[in-house]
Amino acid sequence: MFERFTEKALNVVSRAQDIACKMQSENILSEHLLLALAAEAKGVSLKIFRMYNISYDKLYDEIIKNMSYSKSLKVGDVSGFSQHVKILLKDTLDLATKSGNPSILYEHLFLSVINDKNSNNVNTLEALGFDVPTARGLLRKLVQRKTKVLVHPEGEDKSENAQNKSVETDSLAFDSEESKQVFERAVSKLSASGYEILGTEQIISSILEDSQSSLSQILAQNGVTIEGFNEKLSTVQSRSSEYEGRQIIFTPNAFRMMSVAQQTAKELGSSVVLPEHIVLGVLKSRKGIAYDILKELKIDEKKLAHSIIKPIEKQMPETLTILRFAKEEARRLGRNIVGTEMFLLGIIAEGTGIGGRVLAALEITIRDARKVVEGLIGFGNEYYDKEINFTERAKRVLEKAWELAKAEKKSRIESQHVLLAIMTEPDSLAMNALEQLGTDSLEIREGIKKFSNE
Numbered sequence: 098m099f100e101r102f103t104e105k106a107l108n109v110v111s112r113a114q115d116i117a118c119k120m121q122s123e124n125i126l127s128e129h130l131l132l133a134l135a136a137e138a139k140g141v142s143l144k145i146f147r148m149y150n151i152s153y154d155k156l157y158d159e160i161i162k163n164m165s166y167s168k169s170l171k172v173g174d175v176s177g178f179s180q181h182v183k184i185l186l187k188d189t190l191d192l193a194t195k196s197g198n199p200s201i202l203y204e205h206l207f208l209s210v211i212n213d214k215n216s217n218n219v220n221t222l223e224a225l226g227f228d229v230p231t232a233r234g235l236l237r238k239l240v241q242r243k244t245k246v247l248v249h250p251e252g253e254d255k256s257e258n259a260q261n262k263s264v265e266t267d268s269l270a271f272d273s274e275e276s277k278q279v280f281e282r283a284v285s286k287l288s289a290s291g292y293e294i295l296g297t298e299q300i301i302s303s304i305l306e307d308s309q310s311s312l313s314q315i316l317a318q319n320g321v322t323i324e325g326f327n328e329k330l331s332t333v334q335s336r337s338s339e340y341e342g343r344q345i346i347f348t349p350n351a352f353r354m355m356s357v358a359q360q361t362a363k364e365l366g367s368s369v370v371l372p373e374h375i376v377l378g379v380l381k382s383r384k385g386i387a388y389d390i391l392k393e394l395k396i397d398e399k400k401l402a403h404s405i406i407k408p409i410e411k412q413m414p415e416t417l418t419i420l421r422f423a424k425e426e427a428r429r430l431g432r433n434i435v436g437t438e439m440f441l442l443g444i445i446a447e448g449t450g451i452g453g454r455v456l457a458a459l460e461i462t463i464r465d466a467r468k469v470v471e472g473l474i475g476f477g478n479e480y481y482d483k484e485i486n487f488t489e490r491a492k493r494v495l496e497k498a499w500e501l502a503k504a505e506k507k508s509r510i511e512s513q514h515v516l517l518a519i520m521t522e523p524d525s526l527a528m529n530a531l532e533q534l535g536t537d538s539l540e541i542r543e544g545i546k547k548f549s550n551e
Contacts, residue, residue: 101190101193101200101201102200102201102349103200103201103202104353105137105139105202105203106200106201106202106205106206107349107350108137108384109130109133109134109137109203109206110130110133110349111349111350111384111385112132112136112137113125113129113130113133114129114348114349116129116132116133116136117129120161124177124178124179125177125178125179125182126164126179126181126182127179127181127182127185127210127213127216127218128160128164128216128217128218128221130182130206130210131156131160131221131222132153132157132160134203134206134207134210135152135153136153137203141235141239142203142204142207142236142239145232145235145236149225149226149228150226151222151227155225156221156222156225159221159224159225163217181215181216185209185210185213186209188209188212188213189201189205189206189208189209192208192209192212193205196240202240204236204239204240205240207232207236208233208236208237208240211229211232211233211236212233275310275371275372276370276371276372276375278307279300279303279304279307279372279375280300280303282303282306283295283299283300283302283303286299286302286303295347295351296347296348296350296351296385296386296387297348297350297351297354297379297384297385297386297387297388298330298385298386298387298390300351300354300375300387301326301375301376301379301387301390302323302326302327302330302387304316304372304375304376305321305322305323306323307372308323310372311408312372312373312376312405315401315404316376316401318404319396319397319400319401319404320394320395321391321396321401325394326390326394329390329393329394330386330390348385350382350384350385350386351385353382353384353385354375354378354379354382354384354385354387355370355375355378356378357378357381358370358374358375358377358378359374359378360492361374361377361378361381362374362499363416363495363496363498363499363510364416364417364420364495365406365409365414365416365417366409366415366416366417366418366420366509366510367409367414367508367509367510368499368502368503368508368509368510369503369508373409376401376405377402377405377406379391380398380401380402414509414510415447415450415509415510415511415512416498416509416510416511416514416515418443418447419440419443419444419446419447419450419452419512419515420435420440420443421443422442422443422446422447423435423440423442423443424439424485426439426442426443426446426467426470427439427485428485430470430471430474430475430476431476432474432485433485433486434486434487434488435485435486435487436474436487436488436490436491436525436526436527437488437490437491437494437519437522437525437526437527437528438470438473438474438525438526438527438529438530439470439491440491440494440515440519440527441466441470441519441527441530441531442463442466442467442470444456444512444515444516445457445461445462445463445466446463447512450512450513451511451513451545451548452511452512452513452515452516452545453512455513455516455541455544455545455547455548456516456536456541458544458548459534459535459541459544461531461534461536465534466530466534469530469533469534470526470530472533473529473530474526490522490525493522494515494518494519494521494522494525495510495515495518496518497517497521498510498514498515498517499514501514501517501518502514513545513548516541516545517542517545520538520541520542523538
């Protein structure tokens with residue numbers, strides 16, 4: 098389910114876990130979700146709370162008066178979601194589906210909580226003067242508005258391929274031999290300790306255990322050693338397990354970290370998730386016990402990330418170069434988002450890979466391609482020295498290129514994989530540009546076959 102949560106919605110679930118730990122609750126309860134919603138409220142949602150003069154502290158005091166649970170547990174001994182919260186999360190998923198939204202938003206969680214008749218949350222809010230029916234109406238409108246946001250010509254894609262694919266965490270975690278060994282060690286830690294939820298801390302600790310790997314040596318040079326990490330970990334890690342069947346699951350933070358690691362692997366041109374990508378995933382997601390420990394160790398995050406990426410860049414993977422050129426083309430046009438059309442320009446600019454050579458043989462030049470792309474999207478003023486993101490369609494192209502590389506048992510995504518992946522999106526701006534440049538899928542596929550056999 099968590100693969101459909103937006104970053105803001107995941108933050109609510111993570112905050113609910115933290116609150117349950119601090120309140121020494123055996124399970125994550127619906128009251129913890131309500132408190133997390135108040136703590137993570139921003140924008141219109143924050144205005145809703147402020148409209149009724151409800152602060153986190155005021156809500157906490159009201160909730161604590163009516164809650165009854167054992168406080169015999171140590172801080173951190175939270176076994177998981179209560180059955181009630183599991184049902185509530187399922188209701189949230191259903192609510193998002195009915196609203197036609199592929200993602201679960203913060204507002205969906207908020208609506209589920211104030212629609213819940215089986216908890217005391219509504220009574221708690223009303224006791225503080227909260228107008229539940231009015232809030233429901235505002236949140237429903239907000240959800241409807243968010244489903245209509247336009248950010249790029251490819252942003253409102255309604256094709257069958259546009260359906261969000263669930264992240265398969267098994268293949269995501271274990272698709273390289275190095276990562277497989279990391280997770281085998283991490284799972285062993287769970288078995289030995291009685292834990293059931295695989296968190297970021299077990300994963301990073303397992304990476305550090307391989308002291309002979311180049312990644313462990315990079316981490317050590319940046320002040321992260323197995324001894325120092327585990328010393329910090331021993332002061333924060335304390336969880337009891339009551340799951341039946343000993344089913345291993347990821348915490349929301351670990352799931353987020355692994356999703357970011359997979360995306361990072363693709364953007365760095367790898368067709369497998371390596372331990373390096375997992376560490377970068379921790380640094381990018383900025384959540385979880387592992388990240389908290391890195392902060393306590395006073396690690397220079399940018400320096401560590403650069404130290405990990407530098408050896409990868411030296412290997413000059415084609416896709417990494419293509420994506421770098423694609424982002425440069427986006428900046429040139431004043432855009433802060435990369436679509437498939439920028440991927441096409443990146444392939445042409447890279448030039449040395451099979452994809453670039455095929456397009457060159459078809460007499461497609463960067464100059465001509467730029468003119469066509471400029472005609473399709475025009476110049477903007479959206480780039481303000483901030484991180485450039487990909488459109489959903491561009492992400493799907495990268496996902497398809499990843500699958501093509503894996504199918505060929507290649508360790509890297511190559512330019513022909515990206516070009517072939519673009520052709521699986523016939524309505525994309527890249528395919529529109531190629532048609533205007535006088536070529537089609539048949540010519541490109543034949544060219545890829547020819548150059549691949551040379």
